[in-house]
Amino acid sequence: MSAYEAILVFVVSAPGLVFGIFGLLWLLGWVPVERVLSAVTAGTYSVCTVALVVILWGLGASGSSSVVVTFGNWFAVHDYHFPLVLMVDRVSLPFLVMTVILSGLIGRFSATYLHRERGFLRFFLLLHLFAFGSVLAFAAGSLDLLVGGWEIVGITSVLLIGFFQQRPSPVENGLRVFAVYRACDIGLTVAVFAMHHWTGTALFADGLPKLAGTRPAIACLLLLLAAAGKAAQVPFSGWLPRAMEGPTPSSAIFYGAISIHAGAYLLLRVQPMLTASRLASIAVVFIGFITAIYGTITGRASADAKTSLAYASLTQVGIVFVEIGIGWKSIAIAHILGHATVRTLQFLRAPSMLHDYHTIHSAAGGDLSPTGKHLEDLFPERLQLWIYRWALDRGHLDTIIDRWLIQPLMNLSRLLARLDGLGLQQVSTRRQAPAVSMRSIAGQGGK
């Protein structure tokens, strides 16, 4: 193993090790003090950042395009194998650098922001787990391994949405987000299966395997389902404002920077396949375009800072999708990096937004002209009102999903429960709980 390969392995495993060690020690009864946790976090991500800079320098100096570490198969059965390959190249390196730098910054910010908060340790454990999942997903050399990181990012995202667990609303919204993630991840699972089935591998470290006929379209559309779910693209955008229930630092890193762009990364990773399918490319552009429009309109009707920022993120990610669909890979990467940086800053400043506004207001001499109304003024007043109502209900997306998907599923479930109870006077003599309401899965609604 060369020095660069060893460094890559270190970068991927370091956050996971920190999570594993602190988590296990806590399970066995030891609770680290805040200072230790903060120092370890700062140290870990500082070293990881330096390590990635070394890799970047090495790639530049050697002129090679990637560093690939092959560990063989994680497990293998007959002709099916799960390859354990890590890779850093020009697509993944910016994402890796962004992840470790922002994780370190968020760790530093949170050490102050969550000082003496009861969930301090929990937050940092989940932050490390999230960083591990993200780094694993971005450094994966195969779709199989990417799925692992992808799922870890999803579960930490959900657990952080429910961080303020004393209130039922964040918990219910976390459940809703979890349901959306799991539903959309079916696309990723089936796509990976299809890749294995058609080509015998889901590796992309040596370039994606060539698919012919309708296969690229099928694979890309399945991946698009997963990407759209993770990136909150239409019609799955309803979960994004719900996710704002989490603490601000986690909102910043998840929905301003990394998690929200994971879907775009997935599409960038399979872009050669996307280019081979016009149908899939059009679908990506279409979804991105619709989401951008949806995000900008809905964001204008949002009353709180974090939700407005979330919709602003959605708009930008929609545009990134359009860029990927068109084939502007480099522009999409640059867009993602710029957007993630700015949005993280905005999210972190969101609790001080009023203070910032007053500062700017004073600096402008007390005269700040409202901006951003030029778009609305283009429409007739009746249409403006209709659009406003539409935007207030967030495009009715959740209503449609609830009415046409969740409610029928719940009704079917209740019907099956009644069938199960046939022949019994009482299904349970001990516990008679009321049937769960729509809100159990549908959540409590956003803010």
Added chain:
Amino acid sequence: MTGHAFIFRVLVIGVPWLAAIPAAFTRKHSRVIGFIASSVSVVLSAVLLRYAASSTSLDEALMLLFSCLTLGAILVLPRRDCTSGTIAGILFLLGSTLLAYSAEHLAVLLIAWILTTVPFFAKVFAARTWRPRIGLMISSIALAGATGLIAANGYHLSIDSLKGESPGGMAVFLLLLLAVVFRKGICPAHAWVADAADGGHVIPTALLLNGHLGALLVAKLIVPLFPHTAHDLFPMLSYLALTTALYIAIRSLTENSPRRLLAFVGLSQSACILAGLESETAEGITGALLHWVVVTISTMGLFGILRLLEVRFGENLTAGKHFGLAEHAPRLAVFFAVFGLALVGLPGTLSFCSQDLLIHGTLASHPQTGLLLPIAIAMNAVSVFRLFTRLFLGKRRTGFTIMADALPRERWILTAGVLLVVLGGLFPNAFVAVQSAQAEIIDQANDTPPRRYLTADPDFPSLSPPRLRTMSGIRSGFDGAASGN
């Protein structure tokens, strides 16, 4: 079987049975007796597995797994439940299940099958409703009927001598399937499982369910004895298993009783085991055997934690409202989350590997219906997470006076379980290699050349020798579907 192995097997089975007698009469030391007896079973099963021939190592692996599970159950059993009757019943169940795993004779298997159900007809473990008793009884009667028919047709009842013989024809095959359907709780015979978990003694019931004797019957009896019939009719059972997985997953979405919910999720996940065993692909069978391990450990952990919560916070827990128990019992919350997510395929746990293999195998075998599997798993994940959020998150309840988190005894055994599923997930090769070897055995059983057909009709459709289909072998079928041909 060598003489030493036979003696070890007798000891593995006999020690828990013998220990059940003093345990039944000694309340004060019943947990100690149970601990010692199950530890002896663990050690002896490990020795047996270490020296087992590859052709029988499925039995030994299952014996070791179930012994460990029982040891864990005895340790995690709350003091309130730790009566002499409970420990004796658990030890009796352990001995009977180990006998079923190691049976090489149909009559012995039948006796063991029936013996495992006996404690659940007695007062100590019995559920309040009639369905569990009927379900277990029908499965026993079906197996007894099949054994009787085989004997009536003049066959010797040794399982080895019956391999590939299709003894007794279609009638026996269908009776065995009936036994599997009722014992596993395959739709429409699924309701008894939830009733048993809800109204009975939860930890022993979880042990009964995690014996997975229905799946054992498929792997040990149906596939080797009826390779051709199995090949032709397995798709039907596979569809039934997949339908069960989905049906139960949908059913559990509105279930509010934690015990029933866990029983449903466990049932849905264990139906995936059957679907994998019947997929006739190496990946599917290996995934199924691996999933067997995961489902067993995870559901046992979940039921154990649930019982600990019931003992601490009362038995009126429901998934209909938030209890905020994580404030009182944060470690139990973490254990529950890890076991729950491990059950539904969290990356980094063994179930991620098992479900990866299962989904690949099942989709390869049944491209259309195989899609039900990831959908069912996703729904199960939502149900488990819903239960977690309702029990552990939300507003803290103030009605509890004494709230103990996991006691050291519970903490260590639950940590061991978590480490097993996590380390198994991080380094799955050891597990996969063992299960892959077992899959080979089932594969060989499936490849047994026909010696006798089920019917007198020479044109019976299973004349061509069935083979375990590998990914490449079945690729053409899926290709046609995918490319729209």
